[in-house]
Amino acid sequence: MDLTFIIPVAGIVAVAFAFYLAQNVLSRDRGTPAMQEIADMIFEGAMAFLSRQYQTIAILAVVTAVIITVIVGIFDNSTTIGILTGIAFLVGAACSAVSGYVGMYISVRSNIRTASAAQRSLKEAITVSLNGGAVSGFLVVAMSLLGVWGIFTVYNTVLANPIDQTPFLIVGFGFGASFVALFAQLGGGIYTKAADVGADLVGKVEAGIPEDDPRNAAVVADLVGDNVGDCAGRGADLFESMSAENIGAMILGVAIYRATKDPAWIFFPLVLRSFGIIATIIGLLSVPWFASEERDPMAALSGGYWVTSLLSVLGLAFVTSQMMGPVWHWFFFCGLVGIATGIAFVYITQYYTAGSWRPVQEIAQASRTGPATNIIIGTAVGFETTAVTAIVVGLALVASFSLGNESQLPNGGVFGTAVATMGMLMSAAFVLAMDTFGPITDNAGGITEMAHASEGARHITDSLDAVGNTTKALTKGYAVGSAALAAFLLFSAYLDKVKESKHLELTASLPIDLSKVEVFVGALLGVMLVFLFSSLAIRAVGRTAGSIIEEVRRQFRENPGIMLGTVRPDYGRAVSITTGAALREMVAPGLLAVGMPVLVGVIFRVTRGGDAGWESVAGLLMVGTIGGIILATFLNNSGGAWDNAKKFIEAGNLRDADGVVQGKGTPTHAAAVVGDTVGDPFKDTAGPSLHVLVKLLSTITLVLAPLFI
Numbered sequence: 061m062d063l064t065f066i067i068p069v070a071g072i073v074a075v076a077f078a079f080y081l082a083q084n085v086l087s088r089d090r091g092t093p094a095m096q097e098i099a100d101m102i103f104e105g106a107m108a109f110l111s112r113q114y115q116t117i118a119i120l121a122v123v124t125a126v127i128i129t130v131i132v133g134i135f136d137n138s139t140t141i142g143i144l145t146g147i148a149f150l151v152g153a154a155c156s157a158v159s160g161y162v163g164m165y166i167s168v169r170s171n172i173r174t175a176s177a178a179q180r181s182l183k184e185a186i187t188v189s190l191n192g193g194a195v196s197g198f199l200v201v202a203m204s205l206l207g208v209w210g211i212f213t214v215y216n217t218v219l220a221n222p223i224d225q226t227p228f229l230i231v232g233f234g235f236g237a238s239f240v241a242l243f244a245q246l247g248g249g250i251y252t253k254a255a256d257v258g259a260d261l262v263g264k265v266e267a268g269i270p271e272d273d274p275r276n277a278a279v280v281a282d283l284v285g286d287n288v289g290d291c292a293g294r295g296a297d298l299f300e301s302m303s304a305e306n307i308g309a310m311i312l313g314v315a316i317y318r319a320t321k322d323p324a325w326i327f328f329p330l331v332l333r334s335f336g337i338i339a340t341i342i343g344l345l346s347v348p349w350f351a352s353e354e355r356d357p358m359a360a361l362s363g364g365y366w367v368t369s370l371l372s373v374l375g376l377a378f379v380t381s382q383m384m385g386p387v388w389h390w391f392f393f394c395g396l397v398g399i400a401t402g403i404a405f406v407y408i409t410q411y412y413t414a415g416s417w418r419p420v421q422e423i424a425q426a427s428r429t430g431p432a433t434n435i436i437i438g439t440a441v442g443f444e445t446t447a448v449t450a451i452v453v454g455l456a457l458v459a460s461f462s463l464g465n466e467s468q469l470p471n472g473g474v475f476g477t478a479v480a481t482m483g484m485l486m487s488a489a490f491v492l493a494m495d496t497f498g499p500i501t502d503n504a505g506g507i508t509e510m511a512h513a514s515e516g517a518r519h520i521t522d523s524l525d526a527v528g529n530t531t532k533a534l535t536k537g538y539a540v541g542s543a544a545l546a547a548f549l550l551f552s553a554y555l556d557k558v559k560e561s562k563h564l565e566l567t568a569s570l571p572i573d574l575s576k577v578e579v580f581v582g583a584l585l586g587v588m589l590v591f592l593f594s595s596l597a598i599r600a601v602g603r604t605a606g607s608i609i610e611e612v613r614r615q616f617r618e619n620p621g622i623m624l625g626t627v628r629p630d631y632g633r634a635v636s637i638t639t640g641a642a643l644r645e646m647v648a649p650g651l652l653a654v655g656m657p658v659l660v661g662v663i664f665r666v667t668r669g670g671d672a673g674w675e676s677v678a679g680l681l682m683v684g685t686i687g688g689i690i691l692a693t694f695l696n697n698s699g700g701a702w703d704n705a706k707k708f709i710e711a712g713n714l715r716d717a718d719g720v721v722q723g724k725g726t727p728t729h730a731a732a733v734v735g736d737t738v739g740d741p742f743k744d745t746a747g748p749s750l751h752v753l754v755k756l757l758s759t760i761t762l763v764l765a766p767l768f769i
Contacts, residue, residue: 061382062324063331067209070334074202074489077341081191081198082166088188091176094511098280099172102503105284105635106168109251109642110292114157116643117243121153124239124654128232128763135766136561144215145232145763151211152236156299159203160244163196164292167496170195171283171503178504178520179513183351185520186360189504189528193496194344197489198337200295204302205333208233212310223326224317227310228560234307235759237300242752243650246597248293249745251642252285253601255634256744257737258608265733267616267623268725272506275622277615277629278608281638283506286499289744290532294495297539297752298488304755305485305546306330308553308762309478315471315556315566324383325475329482331383332395335375336486343368343490357527361494365406365487372399372486380479387467394460394476398483401456401545402538406491408452409537412445413700414530415708419444423705424714424732428722431734438705438735442698442742449693453544456480470567474552481545488542495535498528526707533700536743539751540692547685550758554681557765558674572678578664582676586684586757589656590691593649593753594746600645601741607637653753657681657761661768673768681761685754692750699743706732 090096125146133142170192177184211233216226259278263269272279306329313325343364350363376395380388412419419441426437457477464476501524508518555570564570574580611634621627660680665673708714709732714722722728761768 063379063382064327066334067205067327067330070337071202071206071209073341074198074205074337078195078198078202082195085166085170085173085188085192085195088173089176090172091179091507092511092513095172095175095507095513098507098510101280101631102171102283102287103168105280106164106287109284109288109639110161110164112639113244113247113288113643114161117157117240120243121150121236121239125149128235131764131767135769141229144219144229148211148230148232149236149239149763151207152233152303153240154236155203155207156237156240156244156296159200159299160292160296163199163295163496164287166192166195167291167500168287168503170500172507174500174504174524175507175511175513175517175521178508178517178524182357182520182523183348185504185524186351186357187348189497189500189524190344190347190361190493192500194489194493196291196295196496197492198340200299200492201302201333201337201489204237204299204306205330205337208303208306209330223323224314227307227314227326228557231307231311231557231759231762234300234304235763237303238752238756238759239654241296241300242653242749242756243646244296245293245749245752246650246745247642247646248285248289249597249749250600250604250645251638252282252289253740253745254604254608254642255281255285255638257601257605257740258612260733260737262609262612262616265730270509272509274510275625275629277612277622277631277634279506279510280631281608281634283503284635285638286502290499291496293748294535295492297748298492300752300755301539301542301546302333302485302488304759305481305542305549306333308546308550308758309475309482311553311556312471312475312478312549316469316475318566319470322385328379328383329478332376332379332482332486335379336372337489339371339375340368340487340489342371343487344493357524358530361497361527361531365490365494368487368490369399369403372483375486376483387469390463390467391476391479393463394479395483397456397460397463398480398545399486401452401480401541402484402487404452405537405541406534408445408448409534409697409700410530412441412697413533413704415704415711415713420701420704420708423701423735424708427705427709427728427731427735428714428716430727431731434702434705434731434735435738438698438702438739441701442694445697446690446693449540449544450690453541453689456545457548474549477545478549481542481549484542484545491535491538494531498532501525501528529703529707533696533743536696536700536748539748540689540696543692543751543754544689547689547754547758550755550762551678551682551685554678554758554761554765557762558769561766561769572675572682574679576675578668578672578676579679582660582664582679583683585656585660586680586682587687589652589680589684590688590750590753593653594691594695594750596649596652597746597749598741600649601745604638604641604645607641608634611637649749653756654760657757658764658767661764665768674765677761677768681757684757688750688754692747692754695742695747695750699739699747702735702739703743706736
């Protein structure tokens, strides 16, 4: 059954639904004049940063597109292919930028509506914040779906390229999306954590004032950072994830298409994603059914997620049965493996980062003996999380590969892993909505604090902020899990691209021998890249945070009226310092990530000849991706655990041997703040940026494969 018609329909429905949600949110009450003044400062700071950031990215993207066009045109012996690849790169980059920009615009307009709603009821505040986050989620998914489908249709139908060649021509789209995502996540991550670290260390530790206290000059920069890092950055991250993985799965479907002559194998990833959108719309609309004033807000979000997952299973069964003929059940089981893996990662991350469980409580207990023991135990917890991540990913890959192999189709095993990845990503819009829910509620809490709203409103925003911290951590776990599944898919797609460039059958064996020196050295450099990239990202946060700390100290020192509450701090100065520093600091690690695989492939091709170029890049891609996934898991979960250990203490849940609460203002709390500060650049800068890096390695090697052969 031909289901390809559903692709543009689902994309348009998602866009329309996103605009409906946006209109619903923007029509709500904007709260008191004091709230509006603070929200306007956040909005202006966020949009100014994003505008300057995208100007920088646009220049880099245009230069890169020209280089790609020339390289592919020369080494693929086709000017046309070079031009088409360069255009695809620019389209992917533009779609990524637009989805991040529009999604963040709504997010920074949702914070004040959430703060206002919190003055009335918890249920209304949940609805406003989740709907605001869902605008970003649905726009990102829709732009990815429509972008890949649109450029495929143009290249295949309008330009009359063969259907089995077109997926190789649109790989530039994925590279463009990855390119923008890397700089967006890096710049936003550096900004948000530098402002957060500066605000916390000077405000909470040195001055002893509460979080989001209006006397702290870095508070507005911190609230701006929540949006540019967690909204725009994460939106670009998941956009490039879905785009790259869709294109990779389409490439893997080419081998089966050539054996069966059925185009369904190429279009399957996009069709399945379309049914995921429908499932997610229903799941989001079901959230208010699970919400009440008495229940934990997380229960409402979990209910919507389970509705989405169950409907995804039904959609998976329908699509596979209609598109995959008599072997459909094997691929249905592959998709089930992916959906189950997504659920597993949500709960694994929750176990390691939520205050209800042993890891976070262990870190909180360690804080009683100072910041050193807090950091030691937090580091140990982070390392521990890599074990279950590797085991779950390994089981999912073996299971889906084995099930796909049972179909007896060419490349059936590898395509089975692609179906598992697509199954996991069916709920991506809902997960991204939960992620953006976090910074919206965090901003709402800051607005209620700075505007001196009622205690009841602050209590509601505090409860939502606690849930938002958990959902942000869950999204990172989900993102790294999907990246891990996709790593095998995209590595296989790279090998298919090499075969295509060498005019080999896609079913031919193309082993990578680690005993070859070029492969071993490429792998060694791939792991080195992951650690050096993380070092540059974390160091950038440290340097930028240092500038903010000095600025806040200067304002306190030179204007005593700030602490007395009689003089307003210079928020704009702190925002300006953070913006300029973040944009400068994002360039070096970004260029390192883009340049390393190119340099390795070219150097080995020139110096050793033969297959040394593409084989060394394969080693870098394979081992660098694995190293990136493991390190990202450590960084994300250790940072999340440190954060929630601090919040566990702030909530009054930790007592000493005499039963005395070790809450705010105690040495135990100060130790936890230090641990949380160490974890900030881990979980919100280096970790999320590594998600993008591991897929950027795949997309850049896919695009530039002819250069290495």
